[in-house]
Each structure stands twice: as C-alpha cells, then as structure tokens.
Amino acid sequence: MDLTRALPLTTDRLLLRPFVPEDPEDIDGMYAYHRLPEVARHLYRPPRTREQCAAVVTDAATLPTWENDGDALILAAERAVAPGVIGEIVLRCASAHARQTEIGWTLHPAHGGRGYATEAAAALAAFAFDTLRTHRLFARLDVENTASARLCGRLGMRREAHLVENDLDGDRWGSEYVYAALTHELRRA
Numbered sequence: 001m002d003l004t005r006a007l008p009l010t011t012d013r014l015l016l017r018p019f020v021p022e023d024p025e026d027i028d029g030m031y032a033y034h035r036l037p038e039v040a041r042h043l044y045r046p047p048r049t050r051e052q053c054a055a056v057v058t059d060a061a062t063l064p065t066w067e068n069d070g071d072a073l074i075l076a077a078e079r080a081v082a083p084g085v086i087g088e089i090v091l092r093c094a095s096a097h098a099r100q101t102e103i104g105w106t107l108h109p110a111h112g113g114r115g116y117a118t119e120a121a122a123a124l125a126a127f128a129f130d131t132l133r134t135h136r137l138f139a140r141l142d143v144e145n146t147a148s149a150r151l152c153g154r155l156g157m158r159r160e161a162h163l164v165e166n167d168l169d170g171d172r173w174g175s176e177y178v179y180a181a182l183t184h185e186l187r188r189a
C-alpha cells in the first residue's frame with residue numbers, strides 16, 4: 001500500500017504528518033518529550049538521547065507498506081495554529097493476516113490536558129479501520145498509566161485483559177491492561 005497518497009491527516013486542531021528525515025526541528029521536537037523521565041516512565045525504557053531520537057525520526061520518515069507484521073507508522077502531531085512537533089501517534093501492524101493493529105501515543109506534557117492526544121488518536125484509529133483495513137485495534141498500557149486508560153475509554157475501546165507482572169521495568173514488575181475496539185465500537189469525531 002502506498003501511504004504517501006493518504007497522508008497527512010488533518011483534524012480540527014492538528015496536522016498528523018510523517019517525520020522529515022534528519023530535520024533538526026523534528027528531532028528537537030521529539031527529543032523535547034522523549035528525554036523526560038515522566039514520559040519514558042510508562043514506555044518501559046529509559047529516556048531517549050537526541051541521537052536516538054534522530055535515528056527514530058529517520059526510520060519513521062520512511063513510510064511502511066503495511067504488508068508485514070511489525071510495520072510501523074509513526075506520525076508527528078503539530079498544532080494547526082503553530083508549527084512544531086508536540087507529540088506522536090503510532091500504528092503497528094501486529095498481524096497482517098488477521099488485520100490486528102496496535103495504537104500508541106506520546107504527547108509533550110506541556111500540551112497535555114487539552115484533548116490533543118485524544119483528537120490525534122481518534123483520527124489515526126479511523127484511518128486504521130478505513131484505510132488500512134484493520135479488523136481489531138488494540139492498545140497495551142501499564143496499569144498505572146491512568147491518563148492513557150482514560151484516553152482509551154474516550155476512543156470507545158474496551159478493557160479486555162489485565163496482564164499481571166508480565167514485564168520488568170528496571171526492578172519493578174510491570175502489569176498491563178489491553179484495550180481494544182472493533183470498527184463499530186470506535187467513537188468517531
């Protein structure tokens with residue numbers, strides 16, 4: 001599938017677009033939130049360096065064909081009123097055969113509490129069902145990630161699993177919720 005024709009996406013307040021390879025502003029924009037311990041906390045990894053962000057931006061700039069398990073679409077979120085990356089929304093092809101797609105989100109805390117992550121996630125969830133032919137959309141989140149759990153609820157996702165101590169985050173056993181939605185369950189804008 002050629003995704004270049006289908007992107008970017010726009011919402012009432014946001015532009016969701018591919019990252020630009022080696023673009024210093026995109027790298028700095030991403031680094032601004034991925035360097036923060038409070039952002040990394042629920043992602044089961046340490047904060048990222050600027051060099052790591054540069055590598056992610058370059059990888060993300062090449063759009064996937066969405067034909068293989070593991071294909072990932074990472075879009076930068078920008079406000080319509082002001083340029084600059086404020087976060088990212090990710091779709092990952094968990095099973096091309098069974099059309100299972102994982103969704104994830106990260107927002108700079110300075111832009112939190114305004115509904116931007118929900119707006120971006122709702123648009124990308126609709127894109128997953130309508131354009132990528134996803135059958136089931138799911139999210140995995142740490143049980144302590146209450147902001148993400150509320151976001152899943154706003155999208156219309158059901159909590160369908162509670163995985164107990166299924167991962168190790170440093171020296172802390174992490175437990176996860178799995179939320180999911182089929183196309184008719186998605187709460188569309």
Ligand SMILES: CC(C)(COP(=O)(O)OP(=O)(O)OC[C@H]1O[C@@H](n2cnc3c(N)ncnc32)[C@H](O)[C@@H]1OP(=O)(O)O)[C@@H](O)C(=O)NCCC(=O)NCCS
Pocket residue numbers: 038039040042043104105106107108111112113114115116117118119140141142145147148150151
């Ligand atoms: C998860 C994360 C994106 C949620 O951020 P957020 O600011 O709570 O999400 P939104 O931008 O959608 O804002 C929603 C909040 O704004 C409020 N809000 C204000 N105006 C709003 C509007 N116009 N529309 C919707 N919500 C609005 C909502 O009530 C909600 O607040 P509440 O959760 O206290 O009820 C953010 O905490 C984050 O990046 N965390 C670190 C990374 C992470 O955990 N990623 C997920 C891994 S699974």
